[in-house]
Amino acid sequence: MKPIILADRVKRLGVETAFVVAGQAAAHAAAGNRVFPFHLGDLNLPTPPNIIESAYRALKNGKTGYTANVGIPELRQTLAKELNRTRGTSYSKENVAIQPGGKPVISKFLLTLMNPGDEVLYPNPGFPIYESQIQFHGGIAVPYGTVVGDGNFTFDIDGLEAAITEKTKLLIVNDLHNPTSAECSADDRRRIAELAVKHDLLVLLDEAYFDIHYDGESTSIVSEPGMEERSVILYTFSKRFAMTGWRLGAALGPEELITIIGKLNVNDESCSNHFVQWAAMDAITGDQQHVHNILDVLKKRRDRCVDLLNDIEGISCFRPNATFYLWPDVTRAMTNKGFSSYQEFIGDILQHTGVSMCARSHFGTPLPGETNYYLRLAYSGIDLEAIEEGLARLKGYLER
């Protein structure tokens, strides 16, 4: 047989590099070492029992066949109502296409709207799948960065504006941001919306962490004037309800776009898991006490992590009000230890302490002008006791 020749586009396909770090952590654990898993944005908390019961009931009631490609009408209607309540939109079920997770919304948004050669603005540092999918489908990925704001990171909106050209068609925004936890102020939201309207951009609002907000409530950019008709919202059940492995999310937006996204569903997965959709109904409409408990646990972990990180010589870390990620500035700590490569630095930390985490380099190529070094710690998959032990070991290693 001749050698297999892969499609050209495969060369442009990226990966979610946090999973690579997970592999290294697993190898370290398999060699008999204790690992402190700060690397993956998964939760080690159980899905609330009412949701599990509901899935079980649905299975017993025969909710095991295909559903409509865009999902069961009951869940579409429920989600439309939920977003109208929390974002002030005027969606009906026709504005909702259920998806097997939030992630598929990224590629389906791009496939629906992006032609090869179109420029797409996306956050960098950012969720690595944006860049991967833009390039895979032949678009031009144009990064914009984050900046230090008032007690937290926010987005470099001046940089975003400067990067807009006549080829810019799409904008991806991930307010409540993975990996930095950057959060838009009211003024930032207004400015982003004004830019989108002025330059007639269509916008993917990745709201994966909209409900992981500790004090106060999230506000969506979709609520700004002119945004509902030009935005697709990425909604996911993964984080809010600790349902990462159930794989359920949705795309919400103008009916014209949702119809095409529905056609992509027909072509890709036919439909999302039937019984999971009924369980998701319960997630939204059922008892929210367990969801509050999840947030309480995460908040305690955040506070412990931030206090312990700031107690380490050479590290400084904000206390973000949302997501479950920390993005400490480790410039001094890294220089003190004599490292200039992230890969070597986090590899050495893993070997000496068992602490496993991601670095700036896992979230896109560093932008010109970036001088400081950052790591990303997720506290969603690690208990308080392990946080304390792991960060004590990190302190010992860095201050040695």
Ligand code: PLP
């Ligand atoms: N968007 C962002 C920013 C994320 O961090 C994630 C998951 O980590 C997702 C989307 C996708 O999540 P899921 O496919 O589990 O809904």
